[in-house]
Amino acid sequence: MVGTGVGTKHAKMYQTLPDLYEVTAVCEIDEHRRNEFVEQIGVSYQTNRLEDLFSQDLDLIDICTPSALHFSQATAALQAGFHVVLEKPVARSLSEMDELERVEQQSGKHLFPIFQYRFGHGIQKLHHLISKGLVGSPSIATAETHWLRGEAYYSRGMWRSTWDGAAGGSFATHAIHIHDLLCQVLGDPISVFAQASNCVNGYETEDLGVVLMNFGNGAMASSSVTLGSTEQMSRLRFCFASLTAEGGRDPYNPGHEPWTFSHDDPDQQTRINNELVDFSPRPERFSGQFVRIHEALAGKGQTPVTLEDARRSIELLTAAYWSVKTGEIVQLPLSSDHPFYSGWIEMMKQEFVRDKV
Template structure:
């Protein structure tokens, strides 16, 4: 069968994982890799047996690729994607799509202008627990939204932030937990609950010697009057990963690996008006969602991207337009916190750009960095990478 020729730009930890999966996927062929480090380029190109490039522009001019997977530090995503589009190359981009909503919107506009695919590596959408939750929302079981709630926490030590010069800085990373760890969870939250219209937030740096936030929380307002709450940090053990989407007709809870869907009978508005017994409660019933097992994870996103490009599937798992949701919410939280005010969505991109420029203007390089390039062990296990290939 025809295969999509992929190049991977950025072959640190995640880039190597992606290269491994591209070689493993039937619809794709790894044809080039790129790193700004000559030594890293030689090492990874030799491992995979493909041409290596130090300058991504040379890779894009080479004619070796139909698409690229961008896995470089966040602030470079938009520039590389724009160059790819100008060379008529499709783009699958690691999260976050960009650092600012302005950059993200320009990426989406450029892909549309050139008639090219722009997808995001938001692989949590492929997991069955979230597909069940999404189906419950789509089928109207939840009904009119009442509230939406999510908590997502991780644990990251100082060694993690010392592993690369760009980590934990406004200039190099463009944000903290909101832009690095949380995009997948913000994406699922928006995928299930929709976009809020107003955000009131706080961010803090509680435990780490970094410039950016290691904790963030926000109160959200939705167009229909519903409210939401969001909390993320990198300061907890054991981690919590919980979503609650509550409506007039039912409730979806995803807690860790478990998902429950509950229907209210009758719906809340009907019950509140019709019940004659002051202590009577509406009945609830569990809903068994008929959602089949399917391929999950990074490989599923890569395969889907290739199949859409080959005309074998119609829709991307995470189109660039939808990847803007989590980015806009992250930007709104930072803007609200730093300016100490509520902000409305759609977000004023120019206002956030001005704030980011201020934060970057005082950003300082790390005095000591222990450079380490290693795939997240949990991801390495999930995709069955050999230990010597994880470095």
């Protein structure tokens, strides 16, 4: 484990799968947090330098550090001969994504991006109904990421409030999960329009915004994001030709049940209900992704989240920030000569005035 913030959650989930994983080493620059991790998880090796892990007998390195470190640390671990699990956002530009893909291929190892919400039981049911041909073509979807983040959140790591540290705000750090779920169901967006501001907390990065997306299958989606909702919730709603699917309101698990799948025709509703009676969902969230990663490494399953999936999320971020900056509707895919191909951070730093309210 590299990083002990959300990394501690990762480690605890690995420990629920003792037949598949053993957590044996930790890298953390903060001595107090490192000692806490050792006490909680019980690892035999600890260090404050990533390179020290490369001499250990490890199969996989899980990186959960601040966003600014993801690219360099993942690159180093792959080149040192380790499989890598990497928290979101995987990179801070499309150029970094393309370089990670090159390094992964050259290393012969695998990089597994984290998108644990994909494996919620509710979203699993939706994908099951899609596979059975019971949903029809999609028309429109809505996503809401309405969370509350104030001084307590930012004081635990002021990098979270800066472009340099976090590569963005509510789009890059919070809504990135629900946007991944939208694209997992609807496919690749072909155009993006976005607006954003920092009027909730007044730090450098956006904490309020909307994103409108068009997809190649004709579907449209809207996403509203705020870090100033006193009642926290996340929710997805998809309208298909043959059913409407709506998720629950759990802010940190929008793919989890309860989900509803409804149709106005009683016979069609019965078919939907009957199809779900015998459906047995697989493990969800982090443990669900880790089970699937082990299967992929053992040659018993497909890679649960690919670098291509992660690149799509970074391309969506790139397009959204360019739209915020210019007011344009952005057509996708983006080419390597796009002004934000190598990153949006420097050009976005002055977009919002730092004026705490």
